[in-house]
Amino acid sequence: MHTDRRFQELVGIDLPILLAPMAGPVGSELAIAVAEAGGLGALPCALLSPEQFRSELGIIRQRTARPINLNFFCHTPPMPDAAREAAWRKRLAAYYVELGLDPEAPVPNSSRTPFDGALCEMVEEYRPEVVSFHFGLPEKSLLQRVKATGAKVLSSATTVEEARWLEDHGCDAIIAQGAEAGGHRGMFLTDDVATQIGTFALVPQVVDAVSVPVIAAGGITDARGIVAAFALGASAVQIGTAYMFCPEAKVAALHRQALRSARSDEIAITNVFTGRPARGILNRIMREVGPVSDLAPAFPLAGGALAPLRAKSEPAGSSDFMSLWAGQAVRLGRELPAGELTHALWAEAQERMA
Incomplete structure (x- = not known):
């Protein structure tokens, strides 16, 4: 006992x-x-x-x-790094174009x-x-x-x-x-x-x-x-x-769907969503940009440029740009x-x- x-x-x-x-x-x-x-x-x-x-x-x-x-x-809040932010925006630009978004538009602050x-x-x-x-x-x-x-x-x-x-x-x-x-x-x-x-x-x-x-x-x-x-x-x-x-x-419907269907070999550490290592279910952005990318800005700044991609794709039924956090079990x-x-x-x- x-x-x-x-x-x-x-x-x-x-x-x-x-x-x-x-x-x-x-x-x-x-x-x-x-x-x-x-x-x-x-x-x-x-x-x-x-x-x-x-x-x-x-x-x-x-x-x-x-x-x-x-x-x-x-x-510790990160120091501004304009060059790294620009490189990150450039890496994501093709996704913006694919979704009909302006790659040069201001992005939300990720804090x-x-x-x-x-x-x-x-x-x-x-x-x-x-x-x-x-x-x-x-x-x-x-x-x-x-x-x-x-x-x-x-x-x-x-x-x-x-x-x-x-x-x-x-x-x-x-x-x-x-x-x-x-x-x-x-x-x-x-x-x-x-x-x-x-x-x-x-x-x-x-x-x-x-x-x-x-x-x-x-x-x-x-x-x-x-x-x-x-x-x-x-x-x-x-x-x-x-x-x-x-x-x-408070889990989004697409996240719940991913939790129900995730395979044991589909869980990985990534930094692309926030700039800090975190474990989640593999999706398109993790596979194509990461799972771990040297371009991702320091925590928590990486998420700002991803926010418009999620906002545009999620209502259409896509979890490509969502952070699907989950543990290995x-x-x-x-x-x-x-x-x-x-x-x-x-x-x-x-x-x-x-």
């Missing part, structure tokens, strides 16, 4: 299951459903305006009193807001039970302010070195994110994605290297993955792709309401452990 309850006791949840804070698919409805089922609900904040942040968190606070995790990015003083003030105002970060941690004074609210702090590590760094800098628990995970890598001490290792090699090494609770993430989509993570010393699991099948997830997903899925995963895991 699962006996390491340190993380559950740390944050006050019934089940050792965390909803991965996937920017885009996760909103208040999915967060509430997982929280009410006894797991840790999450609200990804990197894509939210202040008004959206207040609205979403207001809905969550009205509908559940259970712990919630607010997630933020900690990347992700890193954690800053304004976002910290919102954390201080709303006082969430958990605050998590991706791509490291914010600078020391901001982190101290977050911890002063009483929030428990989590962040993702993709290597043992990153895990040790996070513990040394004040993390209360560490998410060991293996290479199987969908979406963006949480890497921050290296940018060499080729060195990333799998979840079930990473988790026991991180458990041995740190004293805080470890949360396993990446490729965990059913009860077998949960039990394996616990056997390797994890205190909890963080699940993303499995929840994308739920009706509460996507074929194990099943379509259930999020609360029902959370209960089922835990019940099935208990049966296997017994």
Whole structure:
């Protein structure tokens, strides 16, 4: 049986299951459903305006009193690079022409807001039970302010070195994110994605290297993955792709279709959508431009030039230019309401452990 309850006791949840804070698919409805089922609900904040942040968190606070995790990015905004932007636009020009778009037209700004003083003030105002970060941690004074609210702090590590760094800098628990995970890598001490290792090699090494609770993430989509993570010393699991099948997830119709039909050999790491390595289902732009391209501008700027292509092609039924994020165990997903899925995963895991 699962006996390491340190993380559950740390944050006050019934089940050792965390909803991965996937920017885009996760909103208040999915967060509430997982929280009410006894797991840790999450609200990804990197894509939210202040008004959206207040609205979403207001809905969550009205509908559940259970712990919630607010997630933020900690990347360093890139320096402008006009030459690289121009080269990227040139590489995509043929697609613009194909779709009847002007290759020289201005493109939308592609931004992700890193954690800053304004976002910290919102954390201080709303006082969430958990605050998590991706791509490291914010600078020391901001982190101290977050911890002063009483929030428990989590962040993702993709290597043992990153895990040790996070513990040394004040993390209360560490998410060991293996290479199987969908979406963006949480890497921050290296940018060499080729060195990333799998979840079930990473988790026991991180458990041995740190004293805080470890949360396993990446490729965990059913009860077998949960039990394996616990056997390797994890205190909890963080699940993303499995929840994308739920009706509460804000996933576009073409993305859902791709999730249902993706083959195991159609999942790859790419940087063409944002400029930072992330795992998703192969589509035309990934095959023809990447999956990894040296031309893609630094995170998060690559997405701006792709936005008009998606806006024109998606309504016509094409996912050629969409970021179809998914983890390697996507074929194990099943379509259930999020609360029902959370209960089922835990019940099935208990049966296997017994």
